[in-house]
Amino acid sequence: MIDRQHRGVLPLKPHTAFRSPGGSLVYEEMVTRGGFSGPFSYFYHLYPVAGHRELSLASRGFAQPEVASHAALPLKRRLYVSHRIVPGGQPLDVRFPILFNSDVVVSLARPSEADDAYFSNGDGDELWFLHEGQARLESPCGWLDVQAGDYVWIPRSLIHRWHLVGEVRAMIIEFSGGMFVPEIFRNPVGQLRMDAPYTHRDFVTPTGPIATFDHVDDGPRDLFVKKRGHFTHYVAEYPLMDVVGWDGFVYPFAFAIEKYQAKAGLVHLPPTIHTTFEAPGALICSFVPRVVDFHPQAIPCPYPHSSVDCDELILYLRGNFTSRRGVGPGAISLHPAGVAHGPHPGAYEASIGTARTDELAVMIDTLRPLIPTHQSIPLEDEGYHSSWRTS
Ligand SMILES: [Fe+2]
Incomplete structure (x- = not known):
């Protein structure tokens, strides 16, 4: 939902009879967000939509999240090591x-x-962050080629499948209420503002569509x-990639994290400037x-803080993260509200006089508490909370 895109063949006017060169009727499908009041896309199918031979x-x-009190309590800072996940299987x-x-x-x-x-995924939008590997996303919108360092947004209910080039490592966030570009980054006509941290050209959109009238x-x-956390299996009556044209705001996109235009200030700015x-x-x-x-006297390292209304998750990707010791690429920290947090001992002092940082990381702040799952237990580094002790 960055801007309006269109691909393939389209009728001049929506909701009118549109025919292939052979004379067959093309079937329009509208995908609408926010009921019928939000962003939408038109899709033009060669076959009737929504017929299923089996269900x-x-x-x-x-797997869906499983609750276990011994995974979530006591309240403490936690670190998860993604390397412990055994690779394999299909997305x-x-x-x-x-x-x-x-x-x-x-x-x-x-x-x-x-x-x-x-x-x-009928439960929400998905944001993938690929931290290793390369892949192609296939959808009625076309092909989207993505690689390590890309955010990939897949809108709710978009039919898709992943084609991997070897093993992929990813963090995936499912948003039940959707995910958006902040309104403050847009001008009144919806264009990304000149002071936004990215431009329209930074977003990669699908090439396609995959089907044509001939093939x-x-x-x-x-x-x-x-x-609602349950999977249903349908066998479609007709080919699922039969879209010959689409038009609208609802389509998957990729955005490479290193295209993000960072800002710096005279003294330390709050993490919201990285939104x-x-x-x-x-x-x-x-x-x-x-x-x-x-x-000249700036302390570039984040100040210790108690952000009392949100939990904070950070995926560390690369570089010397100024505030943390002993966290490697692929690690994920959880700093829950209710416990103060900040740089590891020594990092605050050591940052004085530094001119730049090579850190690369993704942070998610949530207003509701994040609950550690039963599945997180084998990934947790038990010593993390106590690594702030100075004696
Ligand atoms: Fe923080």
Whole structure:
């Protein structure tokens, strides 16, 4: 939902008879957000939409968050090590949910095989952050090529499947209320403002569509839809990638984190200046290599803080993260509200006089507490909370 895009063939006017060169009627489908009041896209299918030959409860589908009090209590700072996840499987089947609330589910995944069926997430938008690997997302909008360092947004209910180039490592956030570009980054006509941290050209959109009037790939007819945490298996009556044209604001996109235009101030600015995307109850921030605060006495390292109304999750990707010792690439920290946090001992003092940082990280702040799942237990580094002790 960055700007209006269109691909393939379209009728001059929506909701009018549109025919192939052979004279067959093309079937319009509208995907609408916010009821019928939000962003929308028109899709033009060669076959009637929504016919299913079979329908059953699915025996496949990735794990949903499981609650276990011993995973969530006591209240403490936590660190999860994604390297402990054994790679393998298809994206449709393998995810490890580690933290969740009613707004977001944060999962980790290390799939190594392409999906052999299509998936549609009826529970929310998905934001993938690929921290290793390369992949192609196939959807009715076309092909989207993505690589390590990319955020990939997949709108709710978009039918898609992943084609992987080897193993991929990703953090995936499911947003029950959708995910958006903050309104403050847009001018009154919806264009990204000149002082926004990215431009329209920074977003990569699909090439396609895949089908034409002359050719339709008859790939898998199996479609797995997740709704309220349950997967249903449908076998479609017709090919699922039969869209010959689409037009609108609802389509997947990729954004490379290093295209994020960071800002620096005279003295330390709050983490909100790293805002990238927002969602009901959540903010996604990108920390990228940059010059730091330039007051001669500035302390560039984040000050210790108690952000008492939000939990904070950080995925560390690369570089020397100024405030933390002993956290490597792929680690995820959770700093829950209720416990003060800040730089590791020594980091605050050591940062004085530094001119730039090479850190690369993704942060998610949530207004509702994040609950550690049962599945997070084997990934947790037990010594993390006590690593702030100075004696
Ligand atoms: Fe913080």
